[in-house]
Amino acid sequence: MMLTVAELMAKAVAWVSRRILRRGGETWPGEIALIVDPGIAEKLAGLFSSVIFVVGTNGKTSTAKLAAEVFRKAGHRVISNPSGANLMNGLVSNILVQKDLFQKAGYIGIFEVDEYTLPKAVTALKPAHIIFLNLFRDQLDRYGEVGNILARFSEALGKSPETVVVANGFDPSLHYLTHDLDRKRVCYFRVPSKFLKEESGVLGDSTYCPSCRRKLAYDGVYLGHLGRWRCAHCGLKPREGYTYGPAVLKRYQDLPDYTLINSQAVLILSRLYGVDEKLFFRALSEWQPAFGRGESVTRHGTVYAFYLGKNPASWTVALDNLKPEGLLVLGLNNRVPDGHDVSWIWDIHMPKLREKWARLAVFGDRALDMAVRLKAEGMAEPQVLSNVRDIGKIGRKYKQVAVLANYSATLEARSAIQGRPIL
Numbered sequence: 001m002m003l004t005v006a007e008l009m010a011k012a013v014a015w016v017s018r019r020i021l022r023r024g025g026e027t028w029p030g031e032i033a034l035i036v037d038p039g040i041a042e043k044l045a046g047l048f049s050s051v052i053f054v055v056g057t058n059g060k061t062s063t064a065k066l067a068a069e070v071f072r073k074a075g076h077r078v079i080s081n082p083s084g085a086n087l088m089n090g091l092v093s094n095i096l097v098q099k100d101l102f103q104k105a106g107y108i109g110i111f112e113v114d115e116y117t118l119p120k121a122v123t124a125l126k127p128a129h130i131i132f133l134n135l136f137r138d139q140l141d142r143y144g145e146v147g148n149i150l151a152r153f154s155e156a157l158g159k160s161p162e163t164v165v166v167a168n169g170f171d172p173s174l175h176y177l178t179h180d181l182d183r184k185r186v187c188y189f190r191v192p193s194k195f196l197k198e199e200s201g202v203l204g205d206s207t208y209c210p211s212c213r214r215k216l217a218y219d220g221v222y223l224g225h226l227g228r229w230r231c232a233h234c235g236l237k238p239r240e241g242y243t244y245g246p247a248v249l250k251r252y253q254d255l256p257d258y259t260l261i262n263s264q265a266v267l268i269l270s271r272l273y274g275v276d277e278k279l280f281f282r283a284l285s286e287w288q289p290a291f292g293r294g295e296s297v298t299r300h301g302t303v304y305a306f307y308l309g310k311n312p313a314s315w316t317v318a319l320d321n322l323k324p325e326g327l328l329v330l331g332l333n334n335r336v337p338d339g340h341d342v343s344w345i346w347d348i349h350m351p352k353l354r355e356k357w358a359r360l361a362v363f364g365d366r367a368l369d370m371a372v373r374l375k376a377e378g379m380a381e382p383q384v385l386s387n388v389r390d391i392g393k394i395g396r397k398y399k400q401v402a403v404l405a406n407y408s409a410t411l412e413a414r415s416a417i418q419g420r421p422i423l
Contacts, residue, residue, distance in 0.1 A: 006033045006040055006096060027085050030093030041088060041124035044095050047079075051109040051125045052269065053118070055153070056133025056168075058314045060086065060112035061290045063133060063262045066283060068110045070270055073279040076108045082290065086114040091121060115149045118156040127160065129272065131265045132167040132174045136224060136313040137205050137344070146173060146205045153177055164272065166265045169238040170226050176210035179239065187272070188241030189264040194249055195257045196220030196227055211236045222261075224313055242268055252284060256294065256321050259287065297418050302395045304417050307404045310338075312347035318404050319348070324356035326398035329391055330374075330382075331405025331413055332366040338406045342366050345373045354379055359398075363388055364409045388412045 033040050045051070054064040061084040068080040081094040091111055099107070113121045115138075121127075132153070135146050150173055157163065157177070165181060167174045169188035178186045197220065204225030207216050214233040221227035230237040242264055252260055263284055270280045289295040296305040307322070309315035322328070334340045354377065362370045363385040371382055385391060391413055395401040403413045 006037055027087070027089045027093055029097055030085075030089035030091065030095075033092050033096060034089060041092055041121075044092065045125050047095065047099060047105055048107050048109045048125070049105070050129075050273075051111070051127040053121065053125075053127045053130045054110070054112045054133065055115060055118055055130060057115070057136040057138045057311065058317075059133045059258060059262045060084070062259060062293050063131065063266060064110055064112040065290045066263055066287060067131075067266045067269060069283045069286075070266060070275060070280050071108055071110065071273070073283055074270075074273075074275045077103070077106060078110055079107050080110045081112060084112060084290075086112045087117050088120060088124070091125070116152055118152055119159060122156045122160045122163070127163055129164050129166065129269060130156075130160075131269065132165060132171075132178070133262055133265065134168055134171050134226060134313075135173050135206070136311055138311040138339075150177060157181070166268050166272075168226070168261075168265070169241040170222070170228065171206065172210055172216060172225060172229050173206040175238055176236075187268050188239055189261075189268060190238065190241040190243045191222045191226060191228075191261055192243045192249060193220065193228075194246075195222050195261065197222075209234060209236055223317060255284075255287065256317075258317055258321075263287075299392065299417055300396050302398055302401055304391075304395060304401045304403060306410055306414050307402065308407065308410045309404050310406055312344050312349070315345075315404065316349040319350055319353060322356075322402050322404070326400030326402070327359045327361060327395065328357045329361045329363065329385075329395075329401060329403045329405075329413070330370050331388075331403065331409030332362070332364040332370045333406060333409040333412075334366050335408045337408050342369055345370060346376075348373070350377055353377060361385055361391070361394060363391065363413070364405065388416045392417055 052067065054060050054067065064080060065082055068078045068082070071078050079095055079098045081090055085093060091113070095109070109125065135149060137146060154177060157165070163185070165178050165186045167178045167186060167188055169175050170191045199221060206225040208214065209216055209231040212231060212234040214231055216229045217232050219228040219230065228238070244260065244264060249260065267277070267280050270277065294305060294307060296303055307318045309318050332342060332345065334342050360374065360379065360382040362374070362382045367384050371384055374382055383394065391401070391403065403410070405413055
């Protein structure tokens with residue numbers, strides 16, 4: 001009875017939030033439900049025949065979205081968190097709001113989960129599988145260094161001894177986190193050789209051997225510490241892992257490289273569940289960006305594309321993948337969802353920015369910090385926008401506008417152009 005009351009209340013709160021207040025309604029239903037019944041998350045676990053978590057610094061939302069689409073094509077009833085509300089309140093919200101009022105079981109849950117929330121989420125929802133994508137520095141004032149997050153990951157795996165892991169073996173820290181697990185409990189994927197180069201230009205967060213603490217050697221780097229690593233001292237190196245062959249990479253060459261890399265984990269997951277690979281590749285062919293991950297909208301003849309960048313790694317990848325057309329707008333806030341420390345902008349690798357973009361603008365609470373960062377890179381002084389709505393005003397002069405910003409700044413820019421919340 002309590003679950004039914006919480007469910008009805010959550011659906012009502014979500015409706016009011018979206019329809020009347022014009023907000024996303026992704027966390028408040030769960031926040032209220034957790035206050036009314038602090039143990040509700042554990043009760044919700046019984047709804048699922050299987051739960052899958054997607055964890056990592058970058059790529060969680062897009063990877064979880066692809067996995068959800070694959071499993072829906074396979075005929076499963078999926079509950080997910082497509083907007084990226086990945087704390088406990090967001091997980092509970094999405095479950096209560098998406099659940100059919102009369103269906104009590106049989107769902108598959110596919111959720112991206114915040115790094116610090118993982119141990120609590122594992123205890124509550126008991127995932128059968130966890131995908132670990134990567135681990136970079138992110139929101140240092142909240143998380144601290146990557147070692148703190150690794151400790152949380154290790155704690156979560158200790159609480160869930162039956163969980164099967166799909167991990168990026170080309171991330172040294174994730175490989176070391178999982179390499180002592182039973183071989184039946186872990187599957188690895190890699191970065192295809194096509195995407196490896198001699199240098200990434202980004203400072204790595206795990207460039208020392210996690211076993212003997214000697215400096216790692218690399219035979220190819222994708223980004224930061226991600227690459228074909230090896231320890232010349234103790235011999236530790238990545239185990240064999242899955243990578244796409246040349247035919248698949250050629251077929252999907254229009255997709256961003258990071259999307260292809262992470263999608264390999266979804267293919268492995270699909271195989272573990274016996275899903276027809278044709279359904280996976282059909283979903284990959286139909287792939288559309290998730291919120292702030294390259295989605296676009298046309299207003300007054302101008303195409304606006306939105307890219308979410310949370311840390312040096314994601315900004316570097318985005319800048320490398322953006323096509324230099326029209327105007328580039330960079331947004332920087334330092335609110336609670338973003339982290340208050342913005343010193344990380346000095347670790348963004350942007351040597352090609354001057355060659356690719358002649359027109360830039362900046363906005364946000366820390367727009368001047370970004371303007372100084374661009375000046376240090378040798379860029380011409382960008383236009384500083386005092387109001388996020390100015391993006392639409394100056395955007396009318398261009399056919400293409402790319403907006404790269406951190407979380408709350410992306411929300412503001414997206415709302416200013418599209419006039420609606422996340423979904």
